[in-house]
Amino acid sequence: MVGKIRFYPESFNQLSADEQREHKEKLLRQSVQYMYDHSPEYYQLRFKECGAEPGDIQTIEDLRKLPIFMDKDRERQSMEASLQKYGHPFGLHLCCDPADVVSTGGTSGTTGHPTYPYTQAWEDREYIASSVDHMHRLLGLGRGDRAFFLYPLGVYATSAVLPGLEKSGILPLPIDIRLGPQPALEMVKWTRPTFWYTGVAIVEFYIDILRNKMGIDPRDLGFKCLLLGGEAGCGIPELKKKVEDAFGCRWYDWWGPSLLNIAISCNSDDYHGLHNFAGDWDISSEDIVDPVTKEPLEIRDGVVGEMVGTHLRKKAAPYLRYATGDIVEVLTSECPACGFKGYRLKVMGRADDMITVKGVNVFAGAIHKTLQQFVPRVTGHMRVVKEDPSARLSSLVLRLEYGEGMADQLEELGKEIVQVMRSSLRISPRFEWVPPETLERPIRKPILFEKRY
Ligand SMILES: [Zn+2]
Structure with a gap:
């Protein structure tokens, strides 16, 4: 075309x-x-x-x-x-x-x-x-x-x-x-x-x-x-x-x-x-x-x-x-x-999406993008958890939706995701798993952060 x-x-x-x-x-x-x-x-x-x-x-x-x-x-x-x-x-x-x-x-x-x-x-x-x-x-x-x-x-x-x-x-x-x-x-x-x-x-x-x-x-x-x-x-x-x-x-x-x-x-x-x-x-x-x-x-x-x-x-x-x-x-x-x-x-x-974790700069958008290769084992929806407004995080926690039927395989899946993120983004996140359809899906702009402050 x-x-x-x-x-x-x-x-x-x-x-x-x-x-x-x-x-x-x-x-x-x-x-x-x-x-x-x-x-x-x-x-x-x-x-x-x-x-x-x-x-x-x-x-x-x-x-x-x-x-x-x-x-x-x-x-x-x-x-x-x-x-x-x-x-x-x-x-x-x-x-x-x-x-x-x-x-x-x-x-x-x-x-x-x-x-x-x-x-x-x-x-x-x-x-x-x-x-x-x-x-x-x-x-x-x-x-x-x-x-x-x-x-x-x-x-x-x-x-x-x-x-x-x-x-x-x-x-x-x-x-x-x-x-x-x-x-x-x-x-x-x-x-x-x-x-x-x-x-x-x-x-x-x-x-x-x-x-x-x-x-x-x-x-x-x-x-x-x-x-x-x-x-x-x-x-x-x-x-x-x-x-x-x-x-x-x-x-x-x-x-x-x-x-x-x-x-x-x-x-x-x-x-x-x-x-x-x-x-x-x-x-x-x-x-x-x-x-x-x-x-x-x-x-x-x-x-x-x-x-x-x-x-x-x-x-x-x-x-x-x-x-x-x-x-x-x-x-x-x-x-x-x-x-x-x-x-x-x-x-x-x-x-403003850039965060620094232990001296490594990473964009929340890049984490989101990397995650997509694990769909449908995850839904692809996630939030980076922030405890305060600073862009410097002492540890990286991702709130992450697992895919249908994955509830009992999360430990193994988590290890696999960390391995990929470590080599491509130089980060090793921890996960807070939530069931599918838990996170809000806005149609205007994706939400990448969860602010806990
Ligand atoms: Zn071209």
Whole structure:
């Protein structure tokens, strides 16, 4: 169905690697000057604080010498300040007239006020829509297709993806997730979408509902593919196989957190990461830092660290050295499956998911991922137990659901899991076993920690 992943815009494919870099650095110089000129109360102040000027930033290396200019907390403060001073929520880093914002999307604001990282001016919306349209064409989707559009993320997915669907001539069938799974799936029977846009946790949950509550084989829905975004997912081989087998079609991961690093996985049984196809939109895969010290890490195949994003052509509320909190592994080599030559990355987890056990750093997401190879002897659901808010744990305890019929074999199973985790993650957890279906299964974001404080 899909061949090689190609860059958007199409002209970017004609450039050599050196020319691509030159093109991006030219955009970088323009973008840095634009942000400086149009955000006197945010970006100009950040430059003054560190004693730099826009003219100092000629190359990507120069960019990486700047300190971190923003993160989620500072973005929230910037938005609170603009709301107070100017009566709009887009932040002091908004670089256009607030009246020229044509689209926005907020986060839920679970830890304070919501933020609006998906704020777009007309030109931004055009670029994003065209890149989403490009993604559809890579997947062989277009006129005549119908998208079952079901998101717990609400406004964001709508604001970022719907214009792209429109551009591709695809009919969106947006369904309110609050209807509940059965009525939503009834809508599928009536409207016959050809593919599905949603999140990983929803798909897993719906497989179960389809099979066990509705007596429907997911394959009978006849989807051409699933486009799942918003969280790490098809990088877990067992999960990818389970979902693809259930629906009888390919699962593609797509990604674009805070409108940075717009990327998709390719058509392969093995997972080769998210291919960053929007070639001249931002600098993100090339700016990876140590999540603790924020010092730049050398960009080479397999480097792991926190992604920092800088927009190259965004007009509304662009980012300049924005620490995303996303921990990624960057792959710089050519994709063995599709030959894509750009950056690819694998999402490892969130910076706040990192814990240190006896001097060893490990992500809760990596523990969760490793556990999946033991399904169905475990259900795959777990929590890392934390006795206090510190990321430093004196010992690692996992609350873990065993699989059906495993209650009397837990000692042996535990030993096997420890052996694998010791060699792959350098950790030796202890387990608190619980029966299947004990742990809550949220459909918005996986819960990886149990806080006992
Ligand atoms: Zn590929």
